[in-house]
Amino acid sequence: MLNVARWRVVxxxxxxxxxxxxxxxxFLTEQQRTALPGFLPRAGINLGLDLQGGSQLLxxxxxxxxxxxxxxxxxxxxxxxxxxxxxxIRYTGRGVVGDAGRVRLIDPTQMEAARxxxxxxxxxxxxxxxxxxxxxxxxxxxxxxxxxxxxRELSRQAAQQSIAVIxxxxxxxxxxxxxxxxxxxxxxxxxxxxxxxxxxxxxRIGQTALMTFNMVREVSPEEAAxxxxxxxxxxxxxxPGVGDRADVVERRPRFTGERLVRANPSTDPQTGEWVLAxxxxxxxxRIFCRITREHTGDRFAILLDNQxxxxxxxxxxxxxxxGQISGRFSAESAxxxxxxxxxxxxxxxxxxIDERTVSASLGQDAIDSGVVASAxxxxxxxxFMLLAYGTFGIFACIAxxxxxxxxxxxxxxxxxxxxxxxxxxxILTIAMAVDANVLIYERMREEAAVGRGxxxxxxxxxxxxxxxxxxxxxxxxxxxxxxxxxxxGPVRGFAWTLSIGxxxxxxxxxxxxxxxxxxxxxIARPKTLPI
Amino acid sequence: MGWWPLIRxxxxxxxxxxxxxxxxxxxxxxxxxxxxxxxxxTGGFRTNPIEIFQQAAGTPLARFGAVMERGFNLGIDFRxxxxxxxxxxxxxxxxxxxTLGGRLxxxxxxxxxxxxxxxDSPPYCAIxxxxxxxxxxxxxxxxxxxxxxxxxGARVLNVDAVSGRVSEELFAGGLIALGLAILLMLIYIWFxxxxxxxxxxxxxxxxxVILTLGVFSIFRLxxxxxxxxxxxxxxGYSMNDTVVVFDRxxxxxxxxxxxxxGELVDLSLNETLSRTIITGCTALFALIGLYYFGGESLEGFxxxxxxxxxxxxxxxxxVAAPAILIWGxxxxxxxxxxxxxxxxxx
Numbered sequence: 001m002l003n004v005a006r007w008r009v010v011x012x013x014x015x016x017x018x019x020x021x022x023x024x025x026x027f028l029t030e031q032q033r034t035a036l037p038g039f040l041p042r043a044g045i046n047l048g049l050d051l052q053g054g055s056q057l058l059x060x061x062x063x064x065x066x067x068x069x070x071x072x073x074x075x076x077x078x079x080x081x082x083x084x085x086x087x088x089i090r091y092t093g094r095g096v097v098g099d100a101g102r103v104r105l106i107d108p109t110q111m112e113a114a115r116x117x118x119x120x121x122x123x124x125x126x127x128x129x130x131x132x133x134x135x136x137x138x139x140x141x142x143x144x145x146x147x148x149x150x151x152r153e154l155s156r157q158a159a160q161q162s163i164a165v166i167x168x169x170x171x172x173x174x175x176x177x178x179x180x181x182x183x184x185x186x187x188x189x190x191x192x193x194x195x196x197x198x199x200x201x202x203x204r205i206g207q208t209a210l211m212t213f214n215m216v217r218e219v220s221p222e223e224a225a226x227x228x229x230x231x232x233x234x235x236x237x238x239x240p241g242v243g244d245r246a247d248v249v250e251r252r253p254r255f256t257g258e259r260l261v262r263a264n265p266s267t268d269p270q271t272g273e274w275v276l277a278x279x280x281x282x283x284x285x286r287i288f289c290r291i292t293r294e295h296t297g298d299r300f301a302i303l304l305d306n307q308x309x310x311x312x313x314x315x316x317x318x319x320x321x322x323g324q325i326s327g328r329f330s331a332e333s334a335x336x337x338x339x340x341x342x343x344x345x346x347x348x349x350x351x352x353i354d355e356r357t358v359s360a361s362l363g364q365d366a367i368d369s370g371v372v373a374s375a376x377x378x379x380x381x382x383x384f385m386l387l388a389y390g391t392f393g394i395f396a397c398i399a400x401x402x403x404x405x406x407x408x409x410x411x412x413x414x415x416x417x418x419x420x421x422x423x424x425x426x427i428l429t430i431a432m433a434v435d436a437n438v439l440i441y442e443r444m445r446e447e448a449a450v451g452r453g454x455x456x457x458x459x460x461x462x463x464x465x466x467x468x469x470x471x472x473x474x475x476x477x478x479x480x481x482x483x484x485x486x487x488x489g490p491v492r493g494f495a496w497t498l499s500i501g502x503x504x505x506x507x508x509x510x511x512x513x514x515x516x517x518x519x520x521x522x523i524a525r526p527k528t529l530p531i
Numbered sequence: 532m533g534w535w536p537l538i539r540x541x542x543x544x545x546x547x548x549x550x551x552x553x554x555x556x557x558x559x560x561x562x563x564x565x566x567x568x569x570x571x572x573t574g575g576f577r578t579n580p581i582e583i584f585q586q587a588a589g590t591p592l593a594r595f596g597a598v599m600e601r602g603f604n605l606g607i608d609f610r611x612x613x614x615x616x617x618x619x620x621x622x623x624x625x626x627x628x629x630t631l632g633g634r635l636x637x638x639x640x641x642x643x644x645x646x647x648x649x650x651d652s653p654p655y656c657a658i659x660x661x662x663x664x665x666x667x668x669x670x671x672x673x674x675x676x677x678x679x680x681x682x683x684g685a686r687v688l689n690v691d692a693v694s695g696r697v698s699e700e701l702f703a704g705g706l707i708a709l710g711l712a713i714l715l716m717l718i719y720i721w722f723x724x725x726x727x728x729x730x731x732x733x734x735x736x737x738x739x740v741i742l743t744l745g746v747f748s749i750f751r752l753x754x755x756x757x758x759x760x761x762x763x764x765x766x767g768y769s770m771n772d773t774v775v776v777f778d779r780x781x782x783x784x785x786x787x788x789x790x791x792x793g794e795l796v797d798l799s800l801n802e803t804l805s806r807t808i809i810t811g812c813t814a815l816f817a818l819i820g821l822y823y824f825g826g827e828s829l830e831g832f833x834x835x836x837x838x839x840x841x842x843x844x845x846x847x848x849x850v851a852a853p854a855i856l857i858w859g860x861x862x863x864x865x866x867x868x869x870x871x872x873x874x875x876x877x
Contacts, residue, residue, distance in 0.1 A: 050828075058697065198690070199668050355667060355692040362616070362688045369826035376824060377817035384813050421757050424821060424832050428764065431817035432771075435810045439775065442806040449544070468778040471723060472771040478715050479767030483760060486708035491760045498764065 004518045012511050016402055022409035045411045048419030048493050049191055051367050053360030055198035059166075059205070059350040061158045061186040066348040067151060068096060072252075074132060074144050075101035077121045085117040093141075100135075100143040108140035118142070155186040158347040163188055165346050170204045188350070198357050205350065211257030211341055213288070214249040216299040216311050239307040244328065247311050249301045254291050259284025263341040265334035266324070274329035276309075276337060278322065285321025293317040304337070370423035377427045378404070381434055389441050392531050395516040396437040399508040403433050406504040407497070416500065419493030429501030435472070436509030439465040441531055448529040457529050458521065462514060469510065473502050545801045550793040553853035560738055560850060567745020574601035575749045602748050606755030607691050609705075611698035613661040615674065616645075619685035623657045627681045632659050635673050636666070645827060656688075656827075664692045705759040709740065712766045720770075724777055725861065731854035732773045735846035739769045743839050757832045765839030768814070772807060772847040779803050780852065784862060792859065796852050811844045 025033050026044045033042050049056050075094050082089040082103065091114075093104040105114055115136070121144070122132040131150035135143045146154070159182050166188065171178045179191040195201055217233045229235060234251050238244055263278040280288055291300065292314045301311040302325050310327045329337070381400065385393035407429065411418060418426075444461030452460065476498065483495035572580045580598045587597035607614040617623065625642050632640035639662030644655075661670065671690055678685040693701075713736050721729035740762055747754050779799040787795060815837060822833035 199672065202668065352692075353694040354697045355664075355690065357690040359686075359688045366826055366828065369824055369829075373821045373824040373829075376820035380816040380820060381813050384809070384816065388809055420828055421760050421832065424757075424825065424829050424836075425764075427817050427821050427825075428814065428836065431814040432768075432810070434813055435771070435806075438806050438809045442803075442809075445805075446802065464782075468775055471774045471778055475716060475719060475770040475774055476767040478719060479712055479763050479770070482708050482712045482715065483763050486704050486711075486759075491756055494760050494764075498767075 004515050008511060009515055012515055015406070015507070016512075019402070019406040019409040022413050023405050026408055026412060041413070043412050043415075045408065046415060046417045047193075047363075047367075048417045048422065049193060049356070049363075050358050050420045051363045051370075051418060051423075052193050053196060053358050053363035054191065054193035055195045055201055055358075056192075056354075056356045057190045057198060057201060057205070057352055058183070058354035059162075059188045059190065060353050061155050061162065061188075061347075062349040062351055063151065063155050063186055066154055066158055067099065067146060069348065070146060070151075070154060071096045071099070071101035071144070073101075074121060074146075075103060078103050078118050078142065078144060081117045081121060082114060085113060087113075089114050089117060100145050102141060102143045105140035105142065108138065111136060111140065111142075114142060118144075152185050155348075156182075159186050159188055161347045162350060166190065166205050170201060187353075194360065196357065196359050198355055202352060210305055210346075211260060212253035212303045212306075213255050213291075214251075214253045214301050214303055215291070215295065216301050217248045217250060218299070219248050234306075236301065236303060236306055236308050239304055239309050239327075245308070245311075247299075247301055247308055249303070249308075249311075253303075254300070255284055255287045257341060258347070259287070260341060263338045265329070265331065265338045268324070268326065273326060274331055274334040276325040276327075276329065276334055276341070278325065278341070280321040280323075282321070285319065288321065288323070289317060289319035292319075304341075309337075366420050366423075370420070370426075374423065374427050374430065377430045381431055385434055385437070388438075389531050391520070392437075392441055392517070395513050395520070396434055396441075396509070398516060399437065399512040400430065400433055402512050403501075403504050403508040404430070406508065407501055410500045410504060411496065414500075416496040417493045418497070419491075421491060422493035422497045425494040425497035426501065429497060429505065432476075433501065433505035433509065436465075436469045436506055437513060439468055439472075440509070440513065444529060445531055448531075454526050454529045455521070458517060462510070466510070469506060473506055476502050545804055546797075547801060547804070548797055549800050549848055550797050550853060550856065553849065553856070556849035557853070560846075563745070564738060564741050567741050567748065570745050570748040571602035572598060575751055577601075603744075603754040604747070604751040606753045606758075607660070607693050607698075608756040609698050609702045609754065611664065611693050611695035612639075613664050613667050613670070613690070613692040615659050615661075615671065615687055615691075616689035617657050617659065617674075617678065617682075617685055618654045618688050619657075619678075619682035620654055621682060621684075622655045623682045623685065625657060628657055628659060631674070631677055631681055632661070635670050635677075636661050636663070639663075655682075664694050667692045701756060705756070708759065709762060709766070712763055713737065713740070716766065716770050720774070720777070723774075724781060727855050727858040727860050728777050728781075730858065731851040732770060732777070734854050735773055735843075735851035736766055736769060738846045738850050739765055739839060739842050742842050743835055746838050747835070752834060753831055755831065757829075758835050761832045761835035761839065764836065765843055768840060769843030769846060772811075772843055773851040775806065776800060776803050776847050776852055780855070784860070788862060792856055796856065800848055800852055807844060807847070811840060814840050 022041050024040070025036070025042050028036075033044075036042055075096055078101065079091060079094045082091050082105075089110050090106040091103045092106055093102065095102060105111060115134070118134070122130045122134065131147055131153075132144050133147060135145070137143070163180050163182060166180055167178075170190070170192070177193050179189075181189050183189050190201065190205070192198075192201055214236075217230050219229065223229075229248050232251050233248050235246060235248055237246050259280050261279040261281050261284075263276050266275060266277045267273065268275045296314050296316060299311050299313045302309045310325050312326070378400070382397050385396045385400075387393070389396065407426065410416070440461050443465045444457050447457035447460040447464075448454070480495045480499040480502070483491055483498070570576055578601050583598050583601065584594050587594035589597075603609075617628075623644065625644055629640060629642040632642060639660075641660040641662075643658050643660075645658050659674075661667075667690070671687065675687055678687070713733060716736060717729045717733045720732045743762060743765060746752070747758065776799060779802055780796065783790075783795050783799050783802075787798075790798070818833050818837045818840065821829060822837065825833055
């Protein structure tokens, strides 16, 4: 053991040098960092929100709305399928009740044919199992329910889509350091460092920019003045700065901005006015074509967030899937609206279920006190090791310093996040890192006490302590792994520091100390063990 | 190399007889564990669980939950609600703040003064808690606007809003994590040693976790996510300590095949005592430093860890190792029932 194999020395040297290189950026200023030559790493430790200040929002997809939307859609599809069946199957009572979309056949004897007609709706688009279950009543009632598996799938999709939408809304340039991640099936975590006012963030996320196409219900001015509106309709106000009058429209949109492929600001070649040109996807084009064919001469309204952009009269069927929205746009407002439309609508409403804000000054305070506490922990440990083990204590201290460097380097490289509890973990790791040294040294003392010479005692100390060190540290790693699984943000940061600390401390306490002691032994040639 | 006066905390060889005191220690531990459990059911000996159970509404399980809820001073993570930290250059009148809070939102408002570092000098801090997370945005907005009336120059430092559902999930997650940690330790020790060791180790873990929870329950220290992290770390530390003792015990079991088990346990504990104390002390001193300099938010963590390390060390000595005596342990072929004089330690 005292003749340390060359590869071990090389390994320790290489790891230590790499450690210093990777840890270095943390101690440089921003300017010095950018001045580093290209081959050197520049990444420092990522600070958690609780240390750098900022806001975190936990959003949840409103699954019940999502379910309702989907059921509405399914009821629509059922109705279409029945209508398009040959011979046509007549139905009534199309709608959503509770957790089921339903239609009622006028002639219950047509159930067999209806079943065949709507069968294809239930097939998952990706193949595999059915996504919908049908129940048939004796009176011709057909109810469709979404399977739980598909509902989960839907909410996962909705969350995924929402992430893209949120990203475009709060970070249109892609430069801000915002992290948006899915959590579980239906949740999204938004972290915005440096944003001390989460309201601003929520506002931008909440800009629904939901575009809908609704049919206008014409009501006489007297009726409107009296507040009498037909059932299933609602009054909508003009969109500020663009629309010119309030209208009464059907509550249920014929289709929504989901069907929008893209919207561009452009100018009308005839009038030279600014318009929004839009393009629909194939399904949207089909629906739009049908509506415009059935309702030629009527008016339909294009709403943004339930406010009227424009409500033109349909002059002729539009089947190409493209169209333009005219209003009193300026170049500026047309462009802005296009951005909002392209950013898309959230597939379902999101609710904020958890919100945390830390002011930057509080974060800085936490860092400062963390640094002080870590320094004190290190100092105490140094003094303690020197008092207890003298020369060998110095070796332990050197190993501890290397350990500190390696922890910082490892955290910078793997992209671990340092949080406030993480600092606590760091402090604990510093104190615990010497445990391996203590185990080794105590073993040496014992071996020396039973009369072994220094060389043998040192050797036996390392060998015998090794099993214990591995056993003892594996338990800590196990605890850290569970923290990972369970932990929310800050706690996970703690798990990071703890597990990285355990690995590096075993490395330094065993290998670094061993090499130092071997060198010292060769030079000092001690007759007795100095501990 | 006599340049340094090595400070020895202990004589080179100690001969404490732990096993002799094991019965006394067991009594102490059982008393402490019982007290902790009772405290969790009685809100730190402050409430009558039967009364609360009778007054609570809902299913028996929900009523039981109402009893347990009082067991701890649950933080915002587990209770749900809104917590706002406020800083001001001069002391904040808590009464005024409470009045303001009551005006801003109906329902439970709670106000407490807290120390910003350094204590008793500017800036002064206060926490205002709202029971609900309804309309947090408006509340915080209004608070920002009206704070100057209560304390000139006051500002909002930190806002946490956790909805009830999330807090329930966090709580359940925390419990699962603790249970899983203990189970994993049991399996690990079983795998590496014998089942008797595993049971001894797990007994020690339950002991540590329950006592630490008891301290938080009795002294009404805030119980939040960080404390769960601390508990898991305590489990790791305590197990670490126990494993070191077990390791030595296993080694000695092979070495001294005829020594009575009680003496073996004593010997193993004595041999590892020096390490136990040195490691425990470094960890303890570091954590005391953390307690004094780590700032408000890590205070609870530091308290939990300091207590946990003391308890964890105690439990390795007095719970885990003696527990093995209860079940005994299978020894090598020559071993069997220990008879005759123990071999002198060489």
